[in-house]
Amino acid sequence: MNYKTGQKLNKWTFLVKQEYLVTWSQVLNDPNPIHLDNKKVEELGLGNKCINQGPANIAYILNCISSNFPEYQLIKINNKLNGNVFADDRVTVEGQISDIEKKKDYLIVSLFLDLHTQNQNNVLSSNAVIRLPNR
């Protein structure tokens, strides 16, 4: 596979349902009411729907990487959350290759990824470094 710096990744998109927020609260044993109680979100002035868990947003970034590079091995990923994803939001992850380092048997590929929703740009920005087989 030929990769190029600046090459865009295929978009990855997903509809976030409230039931998934419930799953994440259970898995993390997370007591934060903003994931389960939209009245609490309103009371805090953060919106009118429940707020998705930050790790779930980062999972969407990883899913975009995985769908574009099925044989990837993650080396590192830095994530900055600039906003919130809400229940019923449609998230879209876009990205591009920012650098490629060729080694003898593998490639080290740097990626920039951005998650946005139908209402907010740049909810989450991530820089990832992955290893790929060099075939």
Added chain:
Amino acid sequence: MLNVDVINHEFPGGSLLINHKINDLINLSTGNNKNSETNNIDSHQIFSMIALNSIGYTLDEFFKYLNFDVNKGPMLGQCDINFYNSLQIDKKYNVKGRIISIDYKKSKKIGEIDIVKFIVEIFFKKTKVTNIEYTLILPR
């Protein structure tokens, strides 16, 4: 006010076992099409963050330890993850961690906040698999 004496506090630690069922649940809830097949031993790598449930405190206990009221709506601000190996299904990992810093800031967007940084490390036997540095935003 947060309990600033907790800086450098080490979490009690715990263990994390990722089975097929929980891996499939996370795949489903995040729209990942990969079901855990018998020949695919890698789990969803977001379990690096789910390991937060295995630090030896529940999140509720963690926030109480910080003297923070969880009803104020804590938020994740930043998260940096290094992987030295992939997380795999049916392996038992050890989870450790410690609080690095607590800083006060006045945010234009959300008012007065405390920024808590802590690190979580995941080991298989004695070999480090991942380390994660969290930055939490805690409204005052």
